Amino acid sequence: MRIVVVGATGNIGTAVLRRLLDGGEFDQVTGVARRLPGEDAGPPYDRVHWHALDVGAPGATAELTNVFAGASAVVHLAWQIQPSHDRARIRQTNIIGTANVAAAAVAASVPMLLVASSVGAYAPGSADQRVDEDWPVTGVPGSTYSQDKAEVEALLDQLEDEHPQLRVVRIRNGLAFQRCAAAEIARLFIGPLAPLSLLRHGRIPLLPAGIQIQAVHSDDVAEAYARAILAQAHGAFNIAAEPVLDAETVGARFHGLAVPAPPALLHAATALTWAARLQPTEPGWIRLAAGCPLMSCHRAEAELGWRPRTDALDALGELVAGMAEGTGDGSPPLRSRPGPAARLLAMAGGRLPGHGDPY
Numbered sequence: 001m002r003i004v005v006v007g008a009t010g011n012i013g014t015a016v017l018r019r020l021l022d023g024g025e026f027d028q029v030t031g032v033a034r035r036l037p038g039e040d041a042g043p044p045y046d047r048v049h050w051h052a053l054d055v056g057a058p059g060a061t062a063e064l065t066n067v068f069a070g071a072s073a074v075v076h077l078a079w080q081i082q083p084s085h086d087r088a089r090i091r092q093t094n095i096i097g098t099a100n101v102a103a104a105a106v107a108a109s110v111p112m113l114l115v116a117s118s119v120g121a122y123a124p125g126s127a128d129q130r131v132d133e134d135w136p137v138t139g140v141p142g143s144t145y146s147q148d149k150a151e152v153e154a155l156l157d158q159l160e161d162e163h164p165q166l167r168v169v170r171i172r173n174g175l176a177f178q179r180c181a182a183a184e185i186a187r188l189f190i191g192p193l194a195p196l197s198l199l200r201h202g203r204i205p206l207l208p209a210g211i212q213i214q215a216v217h218s219d220d221v222a223e224a225y226a227r228a229i230l231a232q233a234h235g236a237f238n239i240a241a242e243p244v245l246d247a248e249t250v251g252a253r254f255h256g257l258a259v260p261a262p263p264a265l266l267h268a269a270t271a272l273t274w275a276a277r278l279q280p281t282e283p284g285w286i287r288l289a290a291g292c293p294l295m296s297c298h299r300a301e302a303e304l305g306w307r308p309r310t311d312a313l314d315a316l317g318e319l320v321a322g323m324a325e326g327t328g329d330g331s332p333p334l335r336s337r338p339g340p341a342a343r344l345l346a347m348a349g350g351r352l353p354g355h356g357d358p359y
Contacts, residue, residue: 002028003229004071006055006064006101007078008048009033009331011181012116012173015222016075017044023226032067032078033331041330055097064104073112073229076101081188084274084282084354087144094148095155102159106166114169114225115156117236119214121149121172125293127212132296133172133236140291143284169228172295173221174214174240177315180329181218182322183337184359190323191279191353192343200324202317204254207247208261211289214240217310217318227304238295241308245316253313254320263290280353333359 003020007013008031020029021044030049037045051067053060055078068074078101080093098115105113120143123136139150153170160168177185186196216239224239243249247258263286271283300306310318321327326337338346351358 001026001072001229002030002070003073003075004030004032004068005048005075005077006032007076007116009035009037009045010077010079010333011178011184012176012218012221013077014044014180014329014331014334015176015178015218016077016225017048019219019222019226021047025226025230030067030071032064035332037331045330054093055100056092056094060097060100061103061107064101065107068104068108068110071108071110073114074101074105074110075114075225075229077116079116080359081145082280082354082359083356084280085277086355089357090144091148095151098152099155102155106159106163110166112167112169112229112232113159114171114228115152117153117170117172118145118149119172119174119238119240119292119295120146120288121153122293122295124291127294129293130296131238131293133238133299135293140288142287143291144282145284146288146292167232167234169233170236171221171224171228172236172238173224174216174295174312176218176221177215177319178218179318179322179327180334182319183326183328184334185319186323186326186337187280187359189281189285191281192347193278193353195340196323196326196337198324199320202254202320204250204256204320206259207251207256208266209247209258210261210263211266212244212246212294213289213292214295215245215312215315216241216308217315220306220308220310223309224300224304224306227306231304233304237300237304237306238297239300239306240295240297241310241312241315243312244294245312249313250316253317263287266290274354277352277354282354 121137123138137153139146267286328336
């Protein structure tokens with residue numbers, strides 16, 4: 001089986017490459033990315049057939065069609081979160097890029113398309129209810145990330161209606177963590193000013209009470225993609241590990257104190273620092289964290305035989321340790337975090353959080 005992975009150099013993309021290459025079930029893996037790993041990138045990138053391509057660019061559909069020809073499945077992971085101050089650039093990749101990938105899959109007669117969705121696609125839910133894959137995917141109001149994921153879900157609905165011969169899978173995972181993605185996640189959500197080296201003692205001093213999220217190790221997300229391909233699955237699958245991460249649970253593990261923090265206050269603080277270009281996270285992420293539901297993963301367990309090998313706290317522990325050290329990997333998105341002086345010089349030179357495309 002030949003598998004094409006679009007967006008193969010990021011957090012989940014790198015984990016998917018590892019799983020596909022090391023599992024023994026797949027003959028060839030082709031990677032598509034805007035910026036390719038260098039010749040000295042090392043594993044898993046050194047065993048991939050690469051194509052440099054921006055999925056949202058004019059003419060991308062024709063190029064993708066050529067790359068997809070003869071593939072048994074296409075895994076579409078390409079997604080931009082930054083630059084958060086350039087909404088048009090983000091939608092060019094997320095919406096137009098996904099439409100181009102879908103059109104190319106149809107044109108190339110690919111039998112199976114697997115797409116990275118998210119818990120963020122779901123409509124708000126209550127804190128004490130687990131939702132299954134039938135919960136509405138209309139997004140959380142006020143979150144541009146959630147709106148884009150919901151729009152992609154609607155695009156996939158239309159794709160399935162118009163092309164029933166194409167088997168479409170949607171993986172809706174919680175936050176995905178691994179050690180080698182720590183520097184990338186810090187760039188996307190925290191920015192250059194935070195002194196993350198202080199995390200080296202394994203402590204997160206203050207945690208906002210009232211926020212709860214689901215997380216999963218990136219390798220476990222990759223396992224879900226591989227199992228879905230091998231099972232010739234169809235439809236949506238929720239993917240997350242236990243326990244649910246809240247201030248009390250995380251605080252007990254990382255010696256932190258739960259602090260009352262109303263979502264409105266967190267939203268205002270995030271909006272202020274984002275507008276001031278001090279950090280890259282736009283305020284809609286607070287609305288998403290406060291509003292997205294908790295997922296049930298029963299379908300993935302029953303139909304794919306999927307269960308997480310790493311619990312959510314251990315996955316978070318990997319991330320925290322990686323952030324303390326600025327850990328990265330061999331691809332451009334996963335490059336290591338530079339030192340404080342280099343980060344400040346970059347800001348002085350105009351590379352402000354949430355602007356440009358240094359991501």
